[in-house]
Amino acid sequence: MRLERRLWQALGMALLAAVAFLWATPFLWTLVASFRPEGAGSARMASLVPDTPQTLENFRNALESGAFGLYYVNTFIVVAGVLAVQCVTVSLAGYAFARLRFPGRNVLFYVFLLQLMLVPPALIVPNLRTIVDLGLYDTLPGVMAPYFASAFGTFLMRQTFLALPRDFEEAAAIDGAPWWAIVWYVLLPMAQPGLVAFAIVSVTAHWNEFLWPLMVINDPAKHTLTIGLAAFTRGAEGGKEWGVLAAGTLLVMAPLAVVFVAFQRRFVDSFVFSGVKG
Amino acid sequence: MSAISRLAIGALALSFALPAAAQTKIDFFFPVPVEGKLAREMTRLVKSYNESQKEVEVTAVYTGGYDDTKLKAQAAAKAGKPPAVVLMSANFNVDLKLSGDIQSLEPMLKADGTTRDAFLADFWPALHANAMVDGELYSVPFHNSTPLLYYNVDHFKEAGLDPAKPPRTWAELVDAAKKLTKRDGDKVERYGFTMPAGYDYLGWLMEALTLSNGGRYFNEEYGGEVYYDTASMLGAARFLEDLIFKHKVMAQGVVEAGGVSTSFFAGKASMMLLSTGSLSFIRENMKAPYEVAFVPKNVRNAVPIGGASLVMFNGQSEDSKKAGWKFIKWLSSADTLGGWSRFTGYFSPRKSAYDTAEMKAFIAKNPDTKVALEQLPYAKPWFATYQTVAVRKALEDEIQAMMNGKKKPDVALKDAQKKADELMRPYVEQTALKLPR
Numbered sequence: 001m002r003l004e005r006r007l008w009q010a011l012g013m014a015l016l017a018a019v020a021f022l023w024a025t026p027f028l029w030t031l032v033a034s035f036r037p038e039g040a041g042s043a044r045m046a047s048l049v050p051d052t053p054q055t056l057e058n059f060r061n062a063l064e065s066g067a068f069g070l071y072y073v074n075t076f077i078v079v080a081g082v083l084a085v086q087c088v089t090v091s092l093a094g095y096a097f098a099r100l101r102f103p104g105r106n107v108l109f110y111v112f113l114l115q116l117m118l119v120p121p122a123l124i125v126p127n128l129r130t131i132v133d134l135g136l137y138d139t140l141p142g143v144m145a146p147y148f149a150s151a152f153g154t155f156l157m158r159q160t161f162l163a164l165p166r167d168f169e170e171a172a173a174i175d176g177a178p179w180w181a182i183v184w185y186v187l188l189p190m191a192q193p194g195l196v197a198f199a200i201v202s203v204t205a206h207w208n209e210f211l212w213p214l215m216v217i218n219d220p221a222k223h224t225l226t227i228g229l230a231a232f233t234r235g236a237e238g239g240k241e242w243g244v245l246a247a248g249t250l251l252v253m254a255p256l257a258v259v260f261v262a263f264q265r266r267f268v269d270s271f272v273f274s275g276v277k278g
Numbered sequence: 279m280s281a282i283s284r285l286a287i288g289a290l291a292l293s294f295a296l297p298a299a300a301q302t303k304i305d306f307f308f309p310v311p312v313e314g315k316l317a318r319e320m321t322r323l324v325k326s327y328n329e330s331q332k333e334v335e336v337t338a339v340y341t342g343g344y345d346d347t348k349l350k351a352q353a354a355a356k357a358g359k360p361p362a363v364v365l366m367s368a369n370f371n372v373d374l375k376l377s378g379d380i381q382s383l384e385p386m387l388k389a390d391g392t393t394r395d396a397f398l399a400d401f402w403p404a405l406h407a408n409a410m411v412d413g414e415l416y417s418v419p420f421h422n423s424t425p426l427l428y429y430n431v432d433h434f435k436e437a438g439l440d441p442a443k444p445p446r447t448w449a450e451l452v453d454a455a456k457k458l459t460k461r462d463g464d465k466v467e468r469y470g471f472t473m474p475a476g477y478d479y480l481g482w483l484m485e486a487l488t489l490s491n492g493g494r495y496f497n498e499e500y501g502g503e504v505y506y507d508t509a510s511m512l513g514a515a516r517f518l519e520d521l522i523f524k525h526k527v528m529a530q531g532v533v534e535a536g537g538v539s540t541s542f543f544a545g546k547a548s549m550m551l552l553s554t555g556s557l558s559f560i561r562e563n564m565k566a567p568y569e570v571a572f573v574p575k576n577v578r579n580a581v582p583i584g585g586a587s588l589v590m591f592n593g594q595s596e597d598s599k600k601a602g603w604k605f606i607k608w609l610s611s612a613d614t615l616g617g618w619s620r621f622t623g624y625f626s627p628r629k630s631a632y633d634t635a636e637m638k639a640f641i642a643k644n645p646d647t648k649v650a651l652e653q654l655p656y657a658k659p660w661f662a663t664y665q666t667v668a669v670r671k672a673l674e675d676e677i678q679a680m681m682n683g684k685k686k687p688d689v690a691l692k693d694a695q696k697k698a699d700e701l702m703r704p705y706v707e708q709t710a711l712k713l714p715r
Contacts, residue, residue: 128357218339
């Protein structure tokens with residue numbers, strides 16, 4: 001009996017390990033290929049087994065093809081700037097839709113949600129016009145501006161606030177706290193998992209974004225990481241230097257991967273709490 | 279006079295002096311069609327231009343792939359920030375002219391006291407059609423390519439084929455590919471033939487096969503017609519289907535250019551159709567000996583032109599127009615074009631670039647460069663229509679379905695034609711079908 005249970009457990013573990021391996025294969029390959037000498041010409045290009053003479057040549061080539069230090073700084077500014085403003089706008093908007101009573105609240109909320117249906121490329125020209133009118137063309141704030149309000153974030157925060165019991169707010173209100181104090185001292189601390197979940201979605205989306213920064217930025221000194229990476233990946237007529245490509249990809253995704261691994265437990269908790277799927 | 283007032287006068291004088299010495303600043307959008315190294319080289323070129331003179335300062339803006347570049351340039355123009363000069367896929371001109379985005383270069387030629395014919399005389403004749411729209415010059419060719427057949431010399435010897443006699447016809451291609459394909463039971467260890475079938479590339483290669491089969495692909499004189507549902511293209515499509523499903527010398531499914539060159543390097547494919555633009559890349563990375571040859575023919579030798587040209591967007595001030603044209607002339611000078619050609623593998627659109635000592639030495643050292651040049655007399659214009667990208671994708675989607683075994687060639691081409699006609703209808707109704715009442 002006990003043996004049988006163990007057997008099932010082992011089988012389950014093996015199955016999970018296999019799925020995990022399958023899922024991790026692209027990452028493993030990127031890691032292996034980035035250290036492989038002569039990525040493009042090698043017959044063993046697709047192999048997952050590392051070659052014995054490892055090389056940093058690919059990283060050197062990748063780093064030389066653009067000002068990656070600058071790209072990191074620019075990307076960080078964009079991602080952090082967007083997130084900072086979004087945290088304010090989505091919490092306030094979420095609070096308004098969850099707690100305040102005003103005529104047309106639900107209609108307004110659904111109209112707001114309609115934004116999620118629009119495909120971003122359709123908005124490129126109108127958004128770009130606005131950016132030019134605001135004098136933000138070719139600036140990092142121009143890259144950030146369209147994302148300052150987020151329909152998804154507002155929705156998420158509204159749901160998070162709705163799930164919180166009203167007792168706490170009422171207690172605070174009886175003690176004479178104004179609405180902003182209630183939001184700041186009572187609701188936000190409890191809504192933290194929702195904010196964290198939203199932050200993950202926001203950071204990954206803007207870290208990986210390509211098209212919009214490409215549209216807004218001309219000055220090479222203001223390029224973001226994805227545009228730097230595109231120099232390897234967008235080749236139309238040529239071949240691919242897999243080693244350099246892998247090294248470049250690794251450089252772009254490394255910071256996010258490190259942060260995720262470091263705070264993994266916290267992130268998973270947040271997602272489970274808020275019911276968001278990545 | 280106090281020191282402060284002297285300083286103030288000095289500053290005032292300086293501020294008056296400045297406008298006279300001011301440069302015209304222009305933006306130059308360029309895609310990177312091959313790989314990262316080219317972006318660096320382009321940035322270096324533009325820097326050397328900026329240092330060589332004082333009137334124009336060019337900001338080189340890397341703008342992704344060909345399609346990304348078109349999207350960005352058009353969006354910027356609509357938002358009131360048109361770029362002065364853009365390196366654009368050579369077949370986008372018709373579309374860009376019809377949408378009113380790019381300007382005719384005729385006024386610049388006139389201001390220079392030259393004519394279109396005199397200006398184009400130094401460019402290979404095959405390139406003239408794609409440089410013009412409705413009989414006017416709209417772009418200056420910068421780097422160009424044609425498809426080539428690359429083949430592995432060791433594999434040829436091993437299969438008992440003579441590497442000095444590459445396949446010249448479709449029949450010879452099938453024959454060679456069969457001998458080159460290595461099978462282990464049901465598993466294929468090495469394919470005799472491969473070619474990229476991703477977006478953009480597939481349309482270009484379908485044009486190569488259709489032209490080689492005596493066809494035309496599109497109406498060179500009028501942007502509202504493509505010839506998808508024709509015997510010449512049906513033959514080309516069936517040929518492709520046969521290579522995959524009947525002769526089984528080509529892998530089923532869609533492989534992108536990167537995958538194709540990688541399988542060629544790795545010895546997993548013996549012959550491939552790929553752009554001359556990849557020549558330097560292949561030369562640097564291929565370990566085994568290889569050769570290049572003309573694209574094999576069925577009816578005649580013919581290949582489409584590929585590559586990119588320099589265009590100027592509308593909505594420029596007079597100063598930036600002049601500055602842009604000056605920059606274009608420098609960028610398309612024989613020296614610059616020759617250097618770029620040696621660096622990339624694209625051929626230089628200017629004939630005189632091949633008269634320089636550097637170029638002669640380069641060709642002597644790299645004889646494969648010559649094949650691309652020898653194929654040039656057989657080159658034809660690249661398809662360019664109203665809504666070029668969408669009309670091209672209409673064909674590519676269908677051919678990809680065929681390559682996956684989901685559609686037969688005749689049905690695929692009929693569907694592609696129907697879709698393309700629908701896409702071009704607004705233009706056709708405004709032009710060819712607009713009749714006097």
